[in-house]
Amino acid sequence: MRSLLLVIAMVVITKHLLDAFMACCVGRRDDYAYQRSDGRYCRAGCPLTYDVVYRHLQGVQTIGSYLIDEQGLCRSAVFDSDASSGQVDLLQVQTQLAGVGVPSYLEQSRRGAHLRVFFRDPASPALVRRWLLPFRPDGVEFYPKQDALSESVPLGSLVRLPLGVHRVTGECYPFVAWSHGQFIPVAASLADMLAWFSTVQRVPVPASIPLPITDQATPTIPRTIPFKTVPTETTLTIRDWCRQHDPVAMIGRYVALDQKGMGCCPFGWHHNDGVDTHPSLWVYRPSSPDLCCWYCHVWKQGGSLFDFFRYYYGLSARELWSHILAGGHF
Ligand SMILES: [Zn+2]
The missing domain is CATH 3.90.580.10 (Zinc finger, CHC2-type domain)
Incomplete structure (x- = not known):
């Protein structure tokens, strides 16, 4: 049964479907890391090819992608919460980002959730961090963790590539949306989830950020919306x-x-x-x-x-x- 599913997956997962997924989620192309059975990652030391991504999606091997690429730029950023309330915590961040016109996408994870922001064009990690770090709540990690790669940090942050099978839990974690009081996967099958990537919005990173912001800054919710009196028309629902x-x-x-x-x-x-x-x-x-x-x-x-x-x-x-x-x- 398992091999039959793999064959079906190989038929359904076209290169076209992979392109949108990889444009969103893959950073560095000349190297990646694979997950061991204990959950830790090992540097592969070879290019991240379509074939590697195929095997990841088929559950044969699970890989992580280095967010900062060979040119020192990144195509996405990730908020990562390992808390049991991670999905709800990051839904709150998603709502705040949406409030300033930044679409973001929630993905379940082993312990909590990831919230991913995809960029229209590769951007400087330093700029991305100044832009998005103010939205990071306490206790949530933000990737990339580096403003730039260096001799001492030649590869930078590694993030699990979505939709693979976690080597410890054996589970695949979907992207989800909040609907009618619960989290619902954005698509029912792997192929549909990959097709969904061609619909995600990749946002332009601002060319400059006006003020330097510290890691600790957190936006506050404005609380000045006036209380309105209740109309008494019977047409009110x-x-x-x-x-x-x-x-x-x-x-x-x-x-x-x-x-x-x-x-x-x-x-x-x-x-x-x-x-x-x-x-x-x-x-x-x-x-x-x-x-x-x-x-x-x-x-x-x-x-x-x-x-x-x-x-x-x-x-x-x-x-x-x-x-x-x-x-x-x-
Ligand atoms: Zn309660």
Whole structure:
């Protein structure tokens, strides 16, 4: 069965499909590293060819690519979180990047997740780091780690090439998108996932970055969106009502949120002893049509602003909606 699948994979994976994947994910072409059975990487010392990438995608061998190429430039950057909350943490970074017009792509990993930004043209690692490091939350790694290659660091950062089989877990980790409160693979099969690469947006790296920024700088979420009064027209829908309100400001009146939108979850029933003692609730501005705007890391569930108040007050949807239509405020 396994060999049959490999044959199918070889038929389906055309060179055309590989081109988009490699343009996004491969850095250095004259060298790469392969993963050993203990998960560590060994330098291969030979070129990264189509054949090597084929074998990686077929699960025969798993490789990592050096992000900085022979010309000292990089084609992508990677945020890497090994935390169990990595996917959600990096979804937050993805939302912040989208807010400044930078598309990025979330990939599951062995322990957490990667968030990748692909560039239209190869760019200086120093420039890339000054541009994107301010978006890196504490506890998240950022690659490339070097501003430039040097005699003491001739190859620089190595990152696992996506869609291979991890030699320790035997698993292949997909790119995922956040939809209706859960992470969904962007495609159902390997061939479709490769085809998806021809649709990803490769963003131009700014020619210059105005101010030098330190590794520690973190953008803050503006919290000045005014609270709007609730209209009482009967044509109002729950979705309209959710769209009209800023969830960070509104939920922030009930839960003390830090600058990243994290606070202690007020829904105690799924927390030890009924109380969330560590900030587990993430509140964010919705970026998808489902209007989800909060997520509890422990519960592994989230919802809309309307859902939040339904749980908070223990009301049915009908009861809460009647309260809102009657002009009730929160
Ligand atoms: Zn919770």
